[in-house]
Amino acid sequence: MNALGRVFSIEEFSVFDGPGIRTSVFLKGCNLHCSWCHNPEGQSKDIQIVKSPNGCLNCGACKKAALLLTGKEELCEASVAACPNKLIRISGEDYTAESLCDRLFKNQQFYETSGGGVTFSGGEPLMQSDFILACAKLLRGKVHLALQTAGMCKPEIFDRVLSEMDYVLFDIKLVREERLKRYTGADANIVYRNFDTLVKSGKDFVVRIPLIPGVTDTKENIADIIACLKGYGITYAEAMPYNKMAGAKYTMVGRTYQPDFDPAQDVYIPEKEFSENGIELCIL
Amino acid sequence: MTERIKRLREQIVNGTYQKNRSHKPILQDAETNCRNADEVFLAVLQEEQPYFLEGDRIGFYMYHTKRPKGCGAGNFIPNYGTYLTKGFGGVYKEIKEKMKSASGEEKKFGETAIHLLEGVFEYCNRFKEKAPKELKKALERVPYHAPQSYHEALVLLRICIHLQRMNYTVHVTLGRFDQYMYPFYKMDVQRGVSHDAILELTEEFFLSLNVDTDLYSGVQKGDNGQSMVLGGTDINGNSVFNELSRICMEASLELNLIDPKINLRVSKNTPIELFRFGTELTKQGMGFPQYCNDDVVIPGLIALGYEPEDAHNYGVAACWEYIVPDVSHDIPNVSVMNFPKVVNRAVHENLAEAKSFEAFAECVKMQLEKECDALIESVVYEDKPSVFHSLFFDPCIAHLKDYASGVCKYNNIGFHGVGIANAADAMAAVKKTVFCEKSISPETLKEALDKNFEGFDSLRQSLIDCPKMGNNDDFVDELGGFLMECFSNALACRRDKRGNRIRPGTGSAMFYLWSAEKVGATADGRLAQQAFGCSFSPAITSKLNGPLSVIQSFTKFDMTKIINGGPLTMEIHDTTFRNEFGMMKVAQLVKAFMDMGGHQLQLNAINRDTLLDAQKHPENYKGLIVRVWGWSGYFNELDIGYQNHIIARTEFQVS
Structure with missing residues (x-):
């Protein structure tokens, strides 16, 4: 199996992606379309040219270089080197499992001494499940492996990858089927089937709840999530309040940030509701 | 922090005490130039005037802002322990005793030393007359006699520092405070003094280190040498991190001021919990503690020819240089x-x-x-002979010789x-x-x-x-x-x-x-x-x-x-420290560095956006502290070149 993986970032010392000191691999491409996503680079599976707007001299060197190479002004690889302020980069690099794992193994000593390891994140990492499995084959038994997922994939793929993981960070965004569909595009039947498998698998996991104003922090959704967790006897969850800077990266990939909620609204932090129901909610 | 400490801190941060000072030169340059270092020091002793902060129990600050250039040596760790155990009077008597059999240069050294110490006693007496009640009481005993309480020990230490400043010592370091102060801490504990009372005294002493710092700037303001070393491993391999070391860290955490700069000696046996505690300080953004790895430093010093006992007793100079207290005059x-x-x-x-x-x-x-x-x-070599400076080195006292003669154990x-x-x-x-x-x-x-x-x-x-x-x-x-x-x-x-x-x-x-x-x-x-x-x-x-x-x-x-x-210096985005996960992992990172054989590490909790905004709106960031190299300073007070360098360093951000 020579699956190539498309990675948009490798982060060393990613402290909020599982236990201990970890290296997180962010795989490119997502099958959801959450409008609060703070990582638009992760959404498209294509290799993209990313341009940081801060510090741009508007000198036109990037466009000139593109024109020279492709005949069009649309930024391309040549623009990267042309930018005098180094504001342009390529997002998305293809790795073989071997080359990625070589890199990941380099930090092995940190994983061992801190109880850490490697986390596959994204995007939706399960979209590149073959690649994850190829990596797991090389890493398993030597490195603690974690998966950060929204759970939207074929059950057989989920089960297969789950069996190779030591830890899962599972996103619970919305519980009601139609709202989950509307805001993320995910199918609740599949997501909660996979969640059910995870809980019953006996693997270590944590529930991650993005708190989005007016979307996931509503009374109704909080009550739904609590009911869901209580049903499984889960007593701990982590919440990630909406990051008001989430929109910043959209222009970098040539998109306009169009949230389908009011980002200026304050996020409601439902610590009280969770604790009343015997669930500790840790705010990340 | 008690209300008293809050009020004292406020006086210092606002600099209100500065209006009490005189800007009149003690000596004109020409007068300074025709005197040797000890004569300059005597002139300062005679002219200096006491002043106090409201509710002060520590005291001893410079009244004259224009200090004449005296000795000028710096970057060493004085023999505070000697004065704490013997009192200045003990050293005075010892020198008198030695002089009975001394002749020539040594006799001359002894005579000058006696003269200078008498000047010090007179100065402290003059000081005592005006001192607030509690300080006055302490001054009944110190500096002449050895202190019998933690408070008296702190006052004596403060006097040592103040005298060195008067002698124009460039960087006055604090060395292994938690070691030489421990017996006095113990005295108080046995007397039933509470943890909170000891913490408050420690904080008061720390506050005193933030007075006058405008007068002692090195290359940039903040570069004043006041580093303190806590913890460490003794020659038998035991950790000497004690209750007082912990109190020092607590005090620094509560005060959130530049001085003293905390250095933590650690080793492979240091529990993760201590690194976790140190991370609380790092989180404050002041760029300390700086960690030093005993497992590397001690063998390194021994290989350089330091005796094992001395190597185990190392501290740091103004920034990070490993030096031996009491007996060495390394530069x-x-x-x-x-x-x-x-x-x-x-x-x-x-x-x-x-x-x-x-x-x-x-x-x-x-x-x-x-x-x-x-x-x-x-x-x-700019070692200007100075009998008074020499009195801070045991070998100089033992042999009645000036430090500049090379009498110290290591030079x-x-x-x-x-x-x-x-x-x-x-x-x-x-x-x-x-x-x-x-x-x-x-x-x-x-x-x-x-x-x-x-x-x-x-x-x-x-x-x-x-x-x-x-x-x-x-x-x-x-x-x-x-x-x-x-x-x-x-x-x-x-x-x-x-x-x-x-x-x-x-x-x-x-x-x-x-x-x-x-x-x-x-x-x-x-x-x-x-x-x-x-x-x-x-x-x-x-x-x-x-x-x-x-x-x-x-x-x-x-x-x-x-x-x-x-040190290896790393910038870590301040959001990493926002919860227990981040805090613990930073602690693990530090421990891993030590386990892998790193010798010294200094972390900065930093946020580039904050620094950029501080450049634009300095008025909103009066208290913003950053680590510059071996010391921390107020961001606003740094030259633009140093500000920009900090901004340009890679900050490691975690999502």
């Missing part, structure tokens, strides 16, 4: 090895003739050795080492482009460097794309090791003009800016005059994989061989 910062300059010289003078990379590396070694000789030759010198990463990167680029790929000829490279890469954009880019130190890439890290090995070996077989050891180091002090200004474009792609990395750190322009790679790059070399001090 750990006399000069600086400019690594990029040496490599650049080899590129210009030797590269064209080098048949292989190994041959080129030999030339770098030769250039480095030449530079060592030149540095040794250029060292200027070694130290060379900083600046730009190690830039230099290793430059060698790696030469190796890759000139020798491996043969894509650049030595002549073209030289021309490009001479023209500061003007018209050589793509050549420069290919140099920038070469491996950089900090990414755990052996190709370049080994060259960093090679340079350190050369530096270490060169100094191991050389002695300074006085015949003493020269200690190689990895600190940069301000030379990451100062030395860089004098170095033209370098083969790592760095433009002329562009700053080097600070101390033992990657180049500021390097694209880095992350902190784990940086740590591995900088722990590959056997650091015991290059042990003058100089």
Whole structure:
């Protein structure tokens, strides 16, 4: 199996992606379309040219270089080197499992001494499940492996990858089927089937709840999530309040940030509701 | 923090006490110039006036803002323990006793010492008359008699510091406070004094270190030498981190002020919980604690010729230089090895003739050795004889000899080492482009460097794309090791003009800016005059994989061989510290660095946006503290060059 993986970032010392000191691999491409996503680079599976707007001299060197190479002004690889302020980069690099794992193994000593390891994140990492499995084959038994997922994939793929993981960070965004569909595009039947498998698998996991104003922090959704967790006897969850800077990266990939909620609204932090129901909610 | 401490802190932060001071010079320059250091000190003793903060129990600040230039020595750790156990009176009597059998120079030394100490007693008496009640009571005993309580010990220590300032000592360090103060802490505990009362006293003492600091600036304000060392391993391998060490950290945490700068001695046996506690301090953003690894430093010092007992007792000078208290008068910062300059010289003078990379590396070694000789030759010893300064070193008291005579047990010198990463990167680029790929000829490279890469954009880019130190890439890290090995070996077989050891180091002090200004474009792609990395750190322009790679790059070399001090400095985004996960992992990161053989580490909790905003709106950031090199300062008070360097360093951000 020579699956190539498309990675948009490798982060060393990613402290909020599982236990201990970890290296997180962010795989490119997502099958959801959450409008609060703070990582638009992760959404498209294509290799993209990313341009940081801060510090741009508007000198036109990037466009000139593109024109020279492709005949069009649309930024391309040549623009990267042309930018005098180094504001342009390529997002998305293809790795073989071997080359990625070589890199990941380099930090092995940190994983061992801190109880850490490697986390596959994204995007939706399960979209590149073959690649994850190829990596797991090389890493398993030597490195603690974690998966950060929204759970939207074929059950057989989920089960297969789950069996190779030591830890899962599972996103619970919305519980009601139609709202989950509307805001993320995910199918609740599949997501909660996979969640059910995870809980019953006996693997270590944590529930991650993005708190989005007016979307996931509503009374109704909080009550739904609590009911869901209580049903499984889960007593701990982590919440990630909406990051008001989430929109910043959209222009970098040539998109306009169009949230389908009011980002200026304050996020409601439902610590009280969770604790009343015997669930500790840790705010990340 | 108690209400009292809050009020005291406020007076200090607002600088209201400063209006009590006089700006009249104690001596005119001409008057200073015709006096020796001890005469200048006596004049200051006679002129100084006591003043106090409201509710002060510590006291002893400079009334005159214009101190005449006296002794001028700095960067050592005085024998506070001697005065704490014997009192100044004990030392006074000891000297008198010794004088009975002394003659010549020694007798003269003793006479001056007696005269000076009597001046000190008179000064303290004068001070006592005006002191607030509690301080007055302490002054009934100290400094003449040995203190009998923690409070009295703090007052005596404060007097030692104040006297050194009066003697124009440049950097007054605090050494191993938790060790020499511990007996007095114990006295109080046995007397039933509460933890809170001891914490409050400690905080008051710490506050006193933040008074007058405007008068003691070094290169920049904040560079005043007030470093304190906590914890450590004794000669039997036991940890000496004690309850008082913990109280010091608590006090620093509550006060959130620049001084004292906390250094933590740690080892492979240090529990993670202590690193976790240290991370609380790091989170404050002041850039300390700085961690020193006993497992590396102690063997390193022993290898340099320090006796094991002394090596185990090490502390740090103003920034990071490992020095021995009480008995040594090392000057750990006399000069600086400019690594990029040496490599650049080899590129210009030797590269064209080098048949292989190994041959080129030999030339770098030769250039480095030449530079060592030149540095040794250029060292200027500025030790101005000063009997009063000598009284802070046990060997001087024991032998009635001035420190400048070399009577101290160790009189070694130290060379900083600046730009190690830039230099290793430059060698790696030469190796890759000139020798491996043969894509650049030595002549073209030289021309490009001479023209500061003007018209050589793509050549420069290919140099920038070469491996950089900090990414755990052996190709370049080994060259960093090679340079350190050369530096270490060169100094191991050389002695300074006085015949003493020269200690190689990895600190940069301000030379990451100062030395860089004098170095033209370098083969790592760095433009002329562009700053080097600070101390033992990657180049500021390097694209880095992350902190784990940086740590591995900088722990590959056997650091015991290059042990003058100089930390790996890393910037970590302040959001990392926002909850227990982040805090614990930072602690684990520090521990991992130590376990891997790192010698010294200094972390900054930093947020570039905050710093940029602070440049635009300084009025909103009056209390913003940053680590500059071996010390922390108020961001607003730094020159723009230092501000920009901090902003330019890579901050590791976690999502």
